[in-house]
Amino acid sequence: MAHLLVVESWVGSMSRLLPRAVREGGHEFTFLTRDLHHYLRSAPEGTAHPLLGARHVITADTNDLGTLLPEIERLDGVFGFDGVISSCDYYLPAVARIAGRLGLPGPGPEAVENACRKDSTRRVLTDAGVPGPRFAVHEEWADLARAARDIGYPLVVKPVDLCAGMYVRRIDDESELAAAVGALTDFPLNARGQRRVPAVLLEELLTGPEVSVETVSYAGAVHVVGVTDKSIGGAPAFIETGHMFPADLSSADADAAEQTALCALKALGLTDGVVAHTEIKLTPDGPRVVEVNPRPAGNRITELIRHVTGIDLAAAAVDVALGVAPDLTRRETGLRSAAVGFLVPEVSGTLDALDDTPLKRADGVLETQLAEPGRPVRSAGSNNEYLGHIMVGDPRGQGARTQVEALLGELSAGLVIR
Helix, strand or coil: CCEEEEECCCCCHHHHHHHHHHHHCCCEEEEEECCHHHHHCCCCCCCCCHHHHCCEEEECCCCCHHHHHHHHHHHHHHHCCCEEECCCHHHHHHHHHHHHHHCCCCCCHHHHHHHHCHHHHHHHHHHHCCCCCCEEEECCHHHHHHHHHHHCCCEEEEECCCCCCCCCEEECCHHHHHHHHHHHHCCCECCCCCECCCCEEEEECCCCCEEEEEEEEECCEEEEEEEEEEEEECCCECEEEEEEECCCCCHHHHHHHHHHHHHHHHHHCCCCCEEEEEEEEEECCEEEEEEEECCCCCCCHHHHHHHHHCCCHHHHHHHHHCCCCCCCCCCCCCCCEEEEEECCCCCCEEEEEECCHHHHCCCCEEEEEECCCCCEECCCCCCCCCCEEEEEEECCCCCHHHHHHHHHHHHHHCEEEC
16 A cells, blocks of 8 residues: 655546545545645535545645645655645646655656746747747737737737636737736736746647647656547637547547657656646647646546546556556447537526436436536636536447537526526
8 A cells, every 4th residue: 555645636527536546546645735625615515525535634835845845754754655646737846846855756847847837838849849839928018019910910828827728818919918918917826826927928829620648658658548639619718618539530640649749748858657638739730739738637538538448547647656557458448439528608697597407318428517506607718617517428439529519509508697
């Protein structure tokens, strides 16, 4: 039995999948957080959040690395940690530093920090010749306006250090750029109370379908698990409305996406001790890297993969954090594709009704999660405002995406927001 240190987490699916993977692997974990209430609030009424079922739950200032590292050294002397992990992007650099300090398995801190900073990722990949969009990074308005004219409208504006598509927008002219930059300026702290970097990333607008390549790096080798497709909506935002695994691609396009992701991971140095989720745009000029995430995919993608292949990427993340070879053996599951679709609100208000009757008569539904009436609703500007999701499996072929989109359409017809 190994003992993992879990430092913070998202409160979505991976926060439940990781504890399950630890438990099913025969291990135990200590959970470290600066704010227990963040997790208490996210648990359904009458239940406890799985992370709070840890062997030990300890509070510490996880935002202050200077005090955190000595505190974790002290805890390690008492508990003897065998690995350290997090699913939350905002704490992945801290986890890499902790692993280095304690001599535990994991990718190098510089590699993780470069992957978690979108501007650093762009610079590293450009220097290595890995294809991506033309880009510029600035803080001052005059520099941003000039760079935007150089790149050319339309373009994409991004914060360099936020997640879930927050404040990522298509920009068509200078007035829209000014509004987007102003909105970022008015958001100085992220959701975990960490001060944001004031730099703004401008990128060429890439066209074409978007996919993600799911990989597991262990002992210097990167293993491709597969390619997931992605549906995007909510313009001018870029909201993920659904995913299907495996992506319905030609073998040439799938191979090109995989090779581009492998080049990106190698350039960043993410070749050991990490499960990664690399987003790729399949443009008319070939694959271009959108971003590299040094953690398992969110939005239930890992569950799509498990349903189709039997490979559990949450378990793989636990394994590589412990320095154990992950089990990436494909198994027959009876499904050829699986898809998830998200209910994305287009208006703000209060959820008055959501008729789930279509789900009760549908075939192939693997899981559902829908918001309850009375919940406050905010018109979606990122991946944080979903009203629920549906997951469907297809035993015959690549039909799961069509099935889930049809169900979402029926659900939307019965959605009432006042």
